[in-house]
Amino acid sequence: MAEATSIPAAAPASIGDSEFDRDTAVTRREPGVYDIELSAGWTIINAVNGGxxxxxLGRALADALPHSDPFTVSAHYLTASHPGPAVIRTDTARAGRTLSTxxxxxxxxxxxGREVERIRVLASYGDLDALxxxxxxxxxxxxLPPLEQCFGPQDAPDHRPVxxxxxxxxxxxLKLDPSTLGWALGQPSGKGEMRSWFGLADGRDADPFSLLLAVDALPPTAFELGLSGWVPTVELTVHVRARPAPGPLRVSITTRNLAGGFLEEDAEVWDxxxxxxxQSRQLARARLS
Incomplete structure (x- = not known):
């Protein structure tokens, strides 16, 4: 079992009452249609983070479907999303006894003023507690080394990779394994690996929806392959296997193949x-120049 650690927070937020919950909350306008203001707090470079x-979208589907827990979510990112108003439209494909899609x-x-689709998702939901x-x-x-031997963004040099x-x-x-931080010192390992302790800064414990964020929240493995610049996601599939226990998560991401300007990232999240x-796999575009 992982060494007992906790995320430092003066007064930890609770599930349902945290910045993440407020910023991912959707408002039902009518059945199958939801409004949200995408927060600028979850941006990287000029776009909203894919996780x-x-x-x-996971929260909208949890409201629209008869089951509340995401089991598998597959997303295609069509255009970059930006902070500001957005509308989500959902459609139920099937509502079964144990799974709904x-x-x-x-x-x-x-x-x-033209409507532009940013992301499209197909997902199956169920009850994690019934597994x-x-x-x-x-x-x-x-x-992973203990938390105190790992490094976060606040420990980084003044320069930014992007x-x-x-x-x-x-x-x-985020507290990253030093062995996957060569890129931050100008000495990438070439291994295509990234490992980190993970949580929300306000101390909120993880739930199935924050797992959807966790698989896409670390620096890209492309940095350790010696590439600079961000790596936009083309497609991302996440499998949620269990409701996480309280405490920080451990996230491991690997890339084994970069070819034709695209790479895959395979992620595992452990409680x-x-x-x-x-678990997740994504296909991303690598900017080679």
Missing amino acids: YLLAV GQASLFQYDEE PDDVRTTAKPPA PGSSAISDRLF SEDRLVA
Whole structure:
């Protein structure tokens, strides 16, 4: 089991009453239609983070479907989302006894007032608390140094790997494994790995929706491959395997193949009880020049 640690916070926020909950809350305008103001607090460079967007759409689907917990969520990112008003439209594909499936799209308006689809999601929902306890796995949690031996954005040099907003880093508790931080010192390892302790900065414990954020919140593995510039997501699929226990998470992300200007990122998220609570794979575009 992971060493007992906690995220430092004077008065930890609770699930349902935190900045993350407020910034991902959607307002139902009518059945299947939701409004939200995308917060500038979850931006990187000039765009809204893809994991935050996944959590936003996840909340809309949780309201629209008869089941409340995301099991699998697949998203295609069509255009970059920006802070400001957005509308989400959902549609129920099937409502079964143990699983329900729906789709959702998020739209914003361009400078000419035309509606533009930003992201489209297909997801299946169920009840995580109803799953059996039987676990048979060869997966092992990542070996991370203790928190005090890891480094976060506040410990970084003055230079940034990419220009623009890094507002999201103020809302996250990240402590990265030093062995995956060569890029920050100008000495990338070339291994395509990133590992970190993860949580929300206000101390809120993780839930299935923050897991959707966690898989896309670390610096891209492309940095350790020696590339600079951000890595926009093309497609991201997340599997939520269990409701996480209280305490910081451990996130491990690897890239094995960069070819044709695209790379994959495989992520695992482990909770404080050494359970694999989420997995993901994304395809991203690598900017080679």
